[in-house]
Amino acid sequence: MKIALGPVQYYWSRSTVMQFYESMIDTPVDIVYLGETVCSRRHELRLPDWLDVAGMLADAGKEVVLSTQVLLESGNDLATLRKITENGRYAVEANDMGAVHCLEGKPFIAGPYLNVYSGPTLNLLAGLGARRWVMPLEMGREGLAQMQHDRPSGMETEIFAYGRMPLAFSARCFTARNRNIPKDNCQYVCMDHPNGLLLETREGQPFLVLNGTQTQSALVYTLLHEIATMGDMGVDILRLSPQAEHTANVVDMFHSVIHGTQTIAQAYDRLLPLMPAAPCNGYWHGKPGLELLVA
Template sequence: MKIALGPIQYYWPRDTVFAFYEAMAAAPIDIVYLGEAVCSRRHELRLSDWLALAAMLEQAGKQVVLSTQVLIESSSDLGTLRRIAGNGRYLVEANDFGAVHCMNGHPFVAGPHLNLYSAQSLAILAKAGATRWIMPLEMSRGGLAALLGDKPATLQTEVFAYGRLPLAFSARCFTARHRNLPKDDCRFSCIDHPDGLLMSTREKQPFLVLNGIQTQSALVYNLVDQFDVMRAMGVDVVGLSPQSALMIDIVALVHAALQGRMRGSDAAKHMAPLMPAAACDGFWHGVPGLDKQAA
């Protein structure tokens, strides 16, 4: 199985982003997704910057995929989407069906937010040009197994295996609202929270993470101890979501588990102190997402 690094979900300064990908260029990663998938108001990097990073990573031997926004809200968003879809060089991750339409039959990756839950849906996307699909984040192992038996043979499967789960998107910016600011004058508040803004319950239990217009899980989804199961099922790629610190160490542990140099359960133990929050894996096991099942 290959390792994919998903798009950065958070708003980081430009220099931080470039330094991050320079480090990732030397990491044992096969696929890198690039681009702003959350909010079009984030302007630290322009499309030209993402393309420069793409060229650098491609030269380092990575397969580069340009990610599209999940929620398209304006004509300028649509213009950016069309430029990404028509880039002519790199594969594109389509995160809404408008992006699928813009691909005009060219190869693309069907992102997790397309909500593909049936073999018939996968067949339609494959016919439209999809070469890989990313399993919906809340799909269980049993649901995936049922689909893999009937999916088109040409369609690769990727499973989100590490990171905070992006659960929902809204036209409202929750980080700005937290500061009593309107969305149109958000003052780019989310740049102050490199791993999102934690929201806890009245009982002081971690509940959700606010990331601009995106709502994430407070806990970190971690399936490193399930790689043998995935391999037996026929999964082709495991996906990791970037975090602001210690990502290179996370990648090294994931790679060691995939290569059989470390047991998945041991890798999970070593990852625990490197994570921004405790682990969960409930969705994979068909139970509430915030649960953690015993390995």
């Protein structure tokens, strides 16, 4: 199995982003997804900057994929989408059907936000050019087994295997609302929360994380214990989502289990202190997402 690094979901400074990707060069990551998928107001890096990062990573031997924005809200967003889909060098991850339309006839990756839950849908996307699909976050092991049985020949399967889960997107900016300021004058307060803004219940329990227009799980989804099972199911790629600290170490833990240089127990013990919150894996087992089931 290969390891993919998903797009950065948070709003970091330009220097932080550049340093982050420079630090990924020497890691065993095989595939890197780049681009702003959450909010077009985040402009520390524009498309030419992302292409510069892509060139740096490609020169280091990484497969680079440009990810499109999930929720497009303006003509400028659409213009950026078209530039990404017409970049001519790098593969593109389509995160909405508008992107699929722009990419029709070209090889592309069907992102997790397309919500592919059936064989006929996957076959339809394959006919439009999809060569890889990313399983929806809420899909469990049983659903994946059926999809693997039904997937068309040559279609790669990628699983979100680590990180806070992106659960929903909205036209509203919840981080700005938390400061009682409008979205159009948000003052880029997302940058104050490099791992998102934790939302707790009235009892003080972690519930969700606010990340601008995106809502995430409060806990960290991890399928480290399921690597062997996913390998047996024919999964090709594991996606790890970047976090503000320790991402390279997280990559090393997954890589060590895939290649047998650490036991799952050893890697898990070392992974726990690297997480920004407690682990969960409920969706994989067909349970509520915040649950954790470890044999």
